[in-house]
Amino acid sequence: xxxxxxxxxxGQETTASYTPTARTVPTRGRERASYDxxxxxxxxxxxxxxHLGFVRDGAxxxxxxxxxxxxxxxxxxxxxxxxxxxEAGAGTPGLPVCxxxxxVDGLVxxxxxxxxxxxxxxxxxxxxxxxxxxxxxxxxxLDAIVDQAVPGRSRDSRPADTxxxxxxxxxxxxxxxxxxxxxxxxxxxEPSDLALPYWAGVLPLTRGHGAPVPSDDLDPxxxxxxxxxxx
Amino acid sequence: xxxxxxxxxxGQETTASYTPTARTVPTRGRERASYDxxxxxxxxxxxxxxHLGFVRDGAxxxxxxxxxxxxxxxxxxxxxxxxxxxEAGAGTPGLPVCxxxxxVDGLVxxxxxxxxxxxxxxxxxxxxxxxxxxxxxxxxxLDAIVDQAVPGRSRDSRPADTxxxxxxxxxxxxxxxxxxxxxxxxxxxEPSDLALPYWAGVLPLTRGHGAPVPSDDLDPxxxxxxxxxxx
Numbered sequence: 001x002x003x004x005x006x007x008x009x010x011g012q013e014t015t016a017s018y019t020p021t022a023r024t025v026p027t028r029g030r031e032r033a034s035y036d037x038x039x040x041x042x043x044x045x046x047x048x049x050x051h052l053g054f055v056r057d058g059a060x061x062x063x064x065x066x067x068x069x070x071x072x073x074x075x076x077x078x079x080x081x082x083x084x085x086x087e088a089g090a091g092t093p094g095l096p097v098c099x100x101x102x103x104v105d106g107l108v109x110x111x112x113x114x115x116x117x118x119x120x121x122x123x124x125x126x127x128x129x130x131x132x133x134x135x136x137x138x139x140x141x142l143d144a145i146v147d148q149a150v151p152g153r154s155r156d157s158r159p160a161d162t163x164x165x166x167x168x169x170x171x172x173x174x175x176x177x178x179x180x181x182x183x184x185x186x187x188x189x190e191p192s193d194l195a196l197p198y199w200a201g202v203l204p205l206t207r208g209h210g211a212p213v214p215s216d217d218l219d220p221x222x223x224x225x226x227x228x229x230x231x
Numbered sequence: 232x233x234x235x236x237x238x239x240x241x242g243q244e245t246t247a248s249y250t251p252t253a254r255t256v257p258t259r260g261r262e263r264a265s266y267d268x269x270x271x272x273x274x275x276x277x278x279x280x281x282h283l284g285f286v287r288d289g290a291x292x293x294x295x296x297x298x299x300x301x302x303x304x305x306x307x308x309x310x311x312x313x314x315x316x317x318e319a320g321a322g323t324p325g326l327p328v329c330x331x332x333x334x335v336d337g338l339v340x341x342x343x344x345x346x347x348x349x350x351x352x353x354x355x356x357x358x359x360x361x362x363x364x365x366x367x368x369x370x371x372x373l374d375a376i377v378d379q380a381v382p383g384r385s386r387d388s389r390p391a392d393t394x395x396x397x398x399x400x401x402x403x404x405x406x407x408x409x410x411x412x413x414x415x416x417x418x419x420x421e422p423s424d425l426a427l428p429y430w431a432g433v434l435p436l437t438r439g440h441g442a443p444v445p446s447d448d449l450d451p452x453x454x455x456x457x458x459x460x461x462x
Binding site: 023027028048049051052053054055056058059060061062063064066078079081082083096097098099100102104107109110111112113114116118120122124126142143146149150153154156157158159160161164168186187189193194195196197198199200201202203204205206207208209210211212213214215216217218219222223224225228 | 353395
């Protein structure tokens with residue numbers, strides 16, 4: 001395998017959709033659920049952070065964290081001293097997790113309070129996070145995590161050295177039990193409410209970025225890289 | 232109690248900070264943790280959705296959902312047919328949950344891949360979600376959920392009728408075991424990396440909204456309300 005070839009899942013990329021399971025078929029809003037692989041990837045790739053859920057002492061814990069995707073695998077990382085990473089690394093069978101990514105695209109204002117909603121795209125991944133121990137997979141995983149936020153950045157920074165690698169735990173979560181859920185469009189008001197004197201529609205939400213702020217100690221001769229240009 | 236008075240917690244609003252617990256003191260990055268009540272409230276109030284974690288069949292589940300805050304109580308709602316709401320409503324002792332809100336404020340680019348980070352503000356709430364059954368508390372909770380996204384909107388829409396109220400479950404989560412975590416500032420590069428030829432600094436992320444998009448069936452005579460003005 002060439003160094004830049006991403007690790008793949010179990011050949012799942014040959015199908016267009018994930019297979020629904022009892023956990024990925026919602027009890028409500030089934031018409032909004034999707035198992036389309038391309039949609040799932042696009043929602044994941046647009047995110048800066050995910051929310052990672054796990055169980056500690058019988059209770060749920062949800063923490064935001066950086067992540068990266070290579071093909072059909074997600075990676076998260078953290079200090080070898082962090083609790084979830086220690087627990088996942090404690091051996092078989094790994095750490096049961098739920099990894100969720102959400103984009104809120106608009107606020108949906110209906111005439112009735114009841115039909116207020118949001119337009120959103122979310123992906124929910126169920127599975128078991130496993131420690132990544134192979135040096136090559138750890139290396140490409142860490143690059144993917146850096147590139148998730150700023151594509152191209154991993155090639156324009158100093159790679160982790162031996163000491164930093166030793167301090168970093170990497171977990172892998174295969175994209176296997178996965179669903180997306182998407183809401184678009186305007187409010188779904190009741191016909192009997194349409195004549196009420198309340199404004200109804202969508203307030204689109206936007207995301208962007210400001211001008212890059214150089215570090216105080218940055219040599220002014222270092223130019224702003226192309227990958228930070230307005231997008 | 233007048234109708235507009237918010238339910239309060241247990242008099243906790245008289246102290247400036249939440250009391251740290253074993254669950255709210257992080258093993259890593261303690262210097263970023265805060266228990267300041269005003270900070271916690273401000274992070275919560277700026278969010279459109281939270282990520283709600285609970286345990287189902289021993290495994291974690293994390294779902295995005297709307298929420299609202301009244302004083303020291305958070306509220307979430309959903310269909311009476313949804314699984315977590317059914318489970319919480321099944322009686323004592325309620326549903327153990329972790330409710331997390333995250334804002335990503337900037338991407339932190341260091342010379343080293345290892346020191347890449349994000350500037351963020353997050354709040355993590357641990358506790359037990361309990362069903363809200365009192366009609367008055369349900370009413371103000373539902374208003375708070377609508378007003379969380381668009382302050383003032385609940386007064387400018389049709390309130391839920393009897394049938395809608397019967398279809399809606401409301402859960403309450405007291406702000407008791409709570410922490411915030413905040414990262415600000417530039418990258419924390421190693422002194423030995425400062426002369427490397429890589430750009431370093433912060434890419435600030437911004438959020439905003441576009442022009443309100445009226446519903447196709449909206450009477451053009453209905454004006455855009457003031458609370459949708461640019462903000």
